[in-house]
Amino acid sequence: MTSRKATELIHHPYVPPPGFAAPQVGVYKASTVIFPSVAALRARDWRTKSGYTYGLHGTPTTFQLEERIATLEGGKHCLLVPSGLASIACVNLALLRAGDEVLLPDNVYGPSKAMAEGELTHWGITHQLYDPMDPGDLQRKLSDRTKLVWVEAPGSVTMEFPPLAHLVQLCRQRGITTALDNTWGAGLAFNGFDLGTGARSTTGSGADIVVHALTKYPSGGGDVLMGSVVTRDDRLHEQIKLSHMRLGWGVGANDVEAVLRSLPSLVARYRAQDTSARQLAGWLRGRPEVAQVLHPALPGSPGHEHWQALCGDDGLAAGLFSIVLHERYPSARVDAFCEALALFKLGYSWGGPVSLVVPYDVHAMRPAGRWPHRGMLVRLSIGLEETDALRADLEQALRTLG
Structure with a gap:
């Protein structure tokens, strides 16, 4: 009675009717593809x-x-x-x-x-x-x-x-x-x-x-x-x-x-993260611990005029930027600043819902003479948290620098 069940299950003749439509695309998984002839x-x-x-x-x-x-x-x-x-x-x-x-x-x-x-x-x-x-x-x-x-x-x-x-x-x-x-x-x-x-x-x-x-x-x-x-x-x-x-x-x-x-949701997410990043970047420009904010949409950032010419005055600029901390802060204190952040998590990549932070020693990454700053660089990826909450997190962590 059961001898043909395996074959019947594998070679079952039923084919679903065409015309099914839904918002999401169907998921087809295949290594082998079947040919009719x-x-x-x-x-x-x-x-x-x-x-x-x-x-x-x-x-x-x-x-x-x-x-x-x-x-x-x-x-x-x-x-x-x-x-x-x-x-x-x-x-x-x-x-x-x-x-x-x-x-x-x-x-x-x-x-x-x-x-x-x-x-x-x-x-x-x-x-x-x-x-x-x-x-x-x-x-x-x-x-x-x-x-x-x-x-x-x-x-x-x-x-x-x-x-x-x-x-x-x-x-x-x-x-x-x-x-x-x-x-x-x-x-x-x-x-x-x-x-x-x-x-x-x-x-x-x-x-x-x-x-x-x-x-x-x-x-x-x-x-x-x-x-x-x-x-x-x-x-x-x-x-x-x-x-x-x-x-x-x-x-x-x-x-x-x-x-x-x-x-x-790509456009909505990109715009939201861009808006939040610009607000935070503008706020960080006024912080005494920060020597420079590197964000293409901000005047004074390297290549801002090229971004403006290509993207326009009201163009988009993603949710990613870096800050250069004053050289008086050694790398150990910069690392401690990053670790003091609660909402920003230590991790590579960007573009996701969680804000991320990574410290970098740019001098070890760039040709001699091509990096004008002596302070440590910290890259921030802005996620989808409330901007005010991220600002408060940055503020409390900056206080640890002294």
């Missing part, structure tokens, strides 16, 4: 999104997120990878070969620099750091060996906002591919593919590739690791996608679902 198995092309071939090459769930992220970034094609760092690796591995050189801003996301120093060097790919605030420095370092230039706005720790359009233009004049890390902008502060002035876009004036750590604002919960690579050019997309396939990059369906659920 041998002809279909042989005919389907995973590169075109015209059908399904294998879980790594996409499901209805991942296709939905890819299309929405492409729209968010103002691009045409999107690939998903397991983390923001993986999106950088995906671009590097697809475009660089032994003998090539890649240029990185000297305030680049730290793991990107570590990748260049480690894996890329091992594979015969050289790199140089350039000053992103000085287009002339980039221009002097471009050569026939330069095949890729990374740009980032702002620097993820020191928060300088570079003249993005100028940097990209210099590379375009030499036929060199540019890739932008747009995690801070989240596709909202500006369009990485169309870098205009006065918040006006200029078609084709931006980067060739835009990567994004979806771990941050698109996820919004501090519980998902994912990245994206967005392009407009069909040929460039196919080059990266083929490498993506060969490397076996894949993302979990439940993680994709989590990001899809968070995307509808």
Whole structure:
């Protein structure tokens, strides 16, 4: 009686009726994809999104997120990878070969620099750091060996906002591919593919590739690791996608679902965290313990004029900024200040609901002579707590500095 139950359960003929609609996208989990015929198995092309071939090459769930992220970034094609760092690796591995050189801003996301120093060097790919605030420095370092230039706005720790359009233009004049890390902008502060002035876009004036750590604002919960690579050019997309396939990059369906659920609130969350961050940054500028506040939207912050030209006077600026404490406070007291915070938690990343704090020794991170401050830097990621509560937390912790 029970001998056929296993087979019947696996091969049950029932198929749910079509037409089910709900606010959230359905979650499809698959490694194996079933084909209706041998002809279909042989005919389907995973590169075109015209059908399904294998879980790594996409499901209805991942296709939905890819299309929405492409729209968010103002691009045409999107690939998903397991983390923001993986999106950088995906671009590097697809475009660089032994003998090539890649240029990185000297305030680049730290793991990107570590990748260049480690894996890329091992594979015969050289790199140089350039000053992103000085287009002339980039221009002097471009050569026939330069095949890729990374740009980032702002620097993820020191928060300088570079003249993005100028940097990209210099590379375009030499036929060199540019890739932008747009995690801070989240596709909202500006369009990485169309870098205009006065918040006006200029078609084709931006980067060739835009990567994004979806771990941050698109996820919004501090519980998902994912990245994206967005392009407009069909040929460039196919080059990266083929490498993506060969490397076996894949993302979990439940993680994709989590990001899809968070995307509808992205704009509201980003604006709320931006507003709170500006209020706190403005308040901290008046504190005697603080030597400088580094926030692109504040006058006097490095590159403020570039942020203003690109994003506009009333533009967006995320919920992330840094403060430089007076040099009279040694690192041990700065660490104690961070530990005295109650609502701000010690932890990397940003864009989630919980406010975070991390102290940095910038002198150990930057080329000699490129960091003008002697005091310790503390980066603050503003979450979704009430601004007044965060201000009170900062105030009580600052008192511990004496």
